[in-house]
Amino acid sequence: MGKVLIKNAKIVNEGVIFEGDVFIDGEYIVEIEENISPKSGDCLVVDAEGNFLLPGIIDDQVHFREPGLTYKGDIESESRAAVAGGITSFIEQPNTVPNAVTQEILEEKYGLASDNSFANYSFMMGATNDNLEEVLKTNPRNVAGVKIFLGSSTGNMLVDNQATLENIFANTKTLIAVHCEDEATIKANLEKFKEEYGDNIPAEAHPLIRSTEACYISSSQAVALAKKTGARLHVFHVSTAKELDLFTNKIPLEQKKITAEVCIHHLWFSDEDYKTKGNFIKWNPAIKTAADRDALWTALLDDRIDVIATDHAPHTLEEKKLPYLNAPSGGPMVQHALVAMLENYLRGKISIEKIVEKMAHNPAKLFQIEKRGFIKVGYHADLVIVNTAKPWNVKKENILAKCGWSPFEGLNFKSRVTHTFVNGNLVYANGKIKDVRKGQRLLFDRK
Missing domain, CATH: 3.20.20.140 (Metal-dependent hydrolases)
Structure with missing residues (x-):
């Protein structure tokens, strides 16, 4: 788990859409600004290419x-x-x-x-x-x-x-x-x-x-x-x-x-x-x-x-x-x-x-889940990039559930998930799962 910079995203958060970058250090979001420069050579840069960036x-x-x-x-x-x-x-x-x-x-x-x-x-x-x-x-x-x-x-x-x-x-x-x-x-x-x-x-x-x-x-x-x-x-x-x-x-x-x-x-x-x-x-x-x-x-x-x-x-x-x-x-x-x-x-x-x-x-x-569900500094970097103009067809070959079928089989969706980050780890990118099982137990901020 290192540093990740997501560039050129349409960030959707708390009822607002704004263009900007998100910098992740470890498992947390540490900066959200219009134009962030890579911090060092070991930073993974992901270009969102003007697509939507959503909280996971x-x-x-x-x-x-x-x-x-x-x-x-x-x-x-x-x-x-x-x-x-x-x-x-x-x-x-x-x-x-x-x-x-x-x-x-x-x-x-x-x-x-x-x-x-x-x-x-x-x-x-x-x-x-x-x-x-x-x-x-x-x-x-x-x-x-x-x-x-x-x-x-x-x-x-x-x-x-x-x-x-x-x-x-x-x-x-x-x-x-x-x-x-x-x-x-x-x-x-x-x-x-x-x-x-x-x-x-x-x-x-x-x-x-x-x-x-x-x-x-x-x-x-x-x-x-x-x-x-x-x-x-x-x-x-x-x-x-x-x-x-x-x-x-x-x-x-x-x-x-x-x-x-x-x-x-x-x-x-x-x-x-x-x-x-x-x-x-x-x-x-x-x-x-x-x-x-x-x-x-x-x-x-x-x-x-x-x-x-x-x-x-x-x-x-x-x-x-x-x-x-x-x-x-x-x-x-x-x-x-x-x-x-x-x-x-x-x-x-x-x-x-x-x-x-x-x-x-x-x-x-x-x-009352602790530090998840929003794109905010200090929150876990659970993030999703979606392209709403990249059609694909649901078929047996691309269904990942073990049962191997879907009620949506044969349907064409216009949007697709291109990247998924869990706790700052890129776990899914452009149709490929990365074998990074870094899910964490959710904690709840209850008095």
Whole structure:
């Protein structure tokens, strides 16, 4: 790790775009000026060529499958795909095998990442119906938060004991992140479709089984419980228009006790796409209607939704080709999330400043991540250069996720990530990953 000078960049930071240079010494940004001269002969000079320089993307929800499910993905393979997509920090979920529901298992995951991750990392502590004592040991300084599945998904970590939930909400000192889908509603809907279709339920039924009502019942209960207990609640992957009234844009993010996230697939696809993509866009919660998608965009732009994430959740091609009832939910997304959002920027749907706010600044603020998410002197040099006029096609040969497929396969993106820096290290440049696994454990500035 030495000195790096990034020249001729359009720097995007805190709602402003300005032309300038960034000088990195070691892992930190030490100077941001209009025209910086190289400091010495050992300084790597990277010419941004008038392209955008963004703070590294912080993805607050991924499933990298290690330990226990590494045939689908692992920390090395998925963090490699992440940095190729401009994601420099990730927060991974506890539904690995074994589930991360003890402090010992949680720390083992951190150990795996310290050896293998290209990106910075944190891991959520998992809650169950009977591990409150372990949950309360979670260190708010070096763990992102506690994850609660209020609807079953991959890993079978459903928490449905009301007394336990209230206890966790009332006593947890860190942020609580929730997956909200009402189990009873889903089961009742599923039985109706089984009666009609037997085992041959079409993928188009997914948003009707994991319905708007299932989402709203669960998320409204979680929000009510957070208000009752004063818990710091973050609702993952909001997918319906109906849920959006649960969130506010009347106060600054830093003052919010209840926040919301939306995922790339819920902003991109609609239920019309099940006809052609089937299980390859089967996620939990389900992708809903075009009207829901439009409402999510409105809420994202008016700040009721605070963060954009991926819910990157790889499964093998063979698994996703199974009949609907047997095919698992989830898919790979980290490599293509930023370029997908830049496609929307080029279409005039969102500004690049807003993309940076929702994908870098706000995750850092929301989780209180120390010295990341901004292009500032004294901050870690997690940086991404993007060229918005360099088209490329998503195909099997350039997909880096271990599962080897993408719901974006065959699509042409107009933008591409050209360089990614993690802690001052150039880890990705012009289509090539550099074998520099220098990701660090995220720290949180919590009082």
